[in-house]
Amino acid sequence: MLEEFRRALEMATMRIIDGIANFLPGALVLLVLVVGSLVVALATRYVVLRMLRSLDVDRHAELLGVSALADWSPSRSPSRVIATAAYWSILLLGLLIGLTALDAAVPSRFAMSVFQYLPHLMAAVLTLLVGGMLARFLGRAALIGAVNMGIQSARLMSLAVKWLVLILAAAMALEQVGIGQTILRLAFGIAFGGLVLAVALAVGLGAKDVVGRALERQLREPAPREDKLDHI
């Protein structure tokens, strides 16, 4: 019996040692990859930050209107946000590669699905950035144009244009990453459809006489120029 106990103990110990022996190389590779990616991430963050500051990216981002995104970070500096994003991206990448080196099935599949998801994520981020810049540009154009036309609610019009573009950009970004696609389409359909219906009812019922008279005037005679002054 003692012999059986000893043999069982030996076999269990051997299985544990075998398991550790199989696991250890992978774990060491993981450790090396994580440490290595940490070093690369730190170096990249330093280089990217120096480069962006030398190119005065913070000032240009402020002019283009993308600095609002940096407001979410404590430092409020777009350069620092980009450098930090690069740091964490490299670190996460190293971790994922290390996970595949463990030859663990579930973590490997997870890593592969993350790699497949990355292009969509990047497209969504790009859509948000471009959308933000476009919203600011169009909002400012609408504000200046409305002020020059003497419209008192110029600021309101500008905000409406800006938020419309931002919402569109956000919806496109969410569709890109595959979040809430069905509910997004439904929400847009309902919102815009409702808005158009409300405007049609307001004009058709509430202002039909005014619209009719305006159309009649347009068809009957050309509109006179308000200001005949030659400024040049």
Next chain:
Amino acid sequence: MASTGSSFSAAIPDADSARTDIVVGLTSHNDAETIVAVTTAVRASLAGRFAGVASRIVLADAGSTDDTAARARAALEGTGGLIEVATPRAAAELLDMPYHGVQGRARALRAILTTARDLGARACVAIDAGAPTMAPQLVESLTGSILHDDFDFVLPFYRRHPYEGALTKGVVYPVFRSLYGVRIRQPAGGEFACSSRLLPRLLDEDFWDQEGVRVGIDLWLTAAAVSDDFKIAEAALGVRAHRVREGDALDLGTTMSQVVGALFADLESRADTWQRVRGSKPVQRFGELAPASAAQGSVVDPERLMESYRLGYRELRDIWTWVLPPKTIVELGRLINAPAARFQIDDELWARIIYDFALGFRMRVLARDHLLRSLVPLYLGWFASYILQVRDLPPDAVDERVGRLGAAFEAEKPYLIARWRWPERLRT
């Protein structure tokens, strides 16, 4: 048929290509209504005052879709004096948005100057064929001082209503005077005359292919002439007649963006030249200015302009802070609640505002079109201030008032130079 040897095609009868003293160039675009009167007046002027002088009329039409060219030919039939120069439109121009000025004018002017150079003309006059009435002495006034008094560049000086041409009086003239040291009242007029000495200089300029030349060509030609050692003069004429073309129906924002944009672009390209200029000199003026009368001009309500200014201050102040220092913003804010009697933008303040916008244009602190359009409420505020000051003044006093504005721009030029050289001081 001899060729002008330029990139523009022209049909010049061989017999007449030998010697020409005067070339009168007409720029046209859908001017069938006025071309006959203009060509007839030009022919009469050449036949009268310059009867013994070899002259040619050049028609540079920028793709008219009516019968402008045919009418011009018919008006000059039998005289053998019309040269038609084709000014082909570039493919890119098909997508052009409307702009202030005559369609294709830059191409037409280049063709006229090239033809004049190739013909060896001593004087070249450029006239807009769209003028509803042409002053009878226009050709004589512009050309005489070139042929007889050895001047190189002559611009017309028209008598205008005090409220007309406010953008020229308030921005273009004083900036031009301050930068180049010449007191030309209407530096971007539609007509001009130049000598054979100046012709190659104008044609060698690199602005012909630049963006913005369509709008800025008249101003840039004048700037090229005054930047070097050429003799400049003005020819006093009558009241300026102006025909409203399709392009003139542009809103003030677009006009501001294009005209002031052309001025600022020229400022940027000739920075080495104007930074060396100090003070200014009057230019020789020939002829007698038409007597001032109670000219029928537009009635402008300064209260409406002030309201536009106040709206602009409320809504665009954040944009203005990109180019204007805090002190200027504070001074502008004091005007918001000022009654009409005390609503006044000082000449020095106005000069600094324009210079700051010029610097903002150069530094591209904003999209340039947005920056220039945001200047409209400030301009309207200045215009209101100007109207309140001149509405009870006689015409000569108005001219003097405009002259003082030019002097203020000159006095503030060191402000512009300092900020131009050290742009990090913008907004401080």
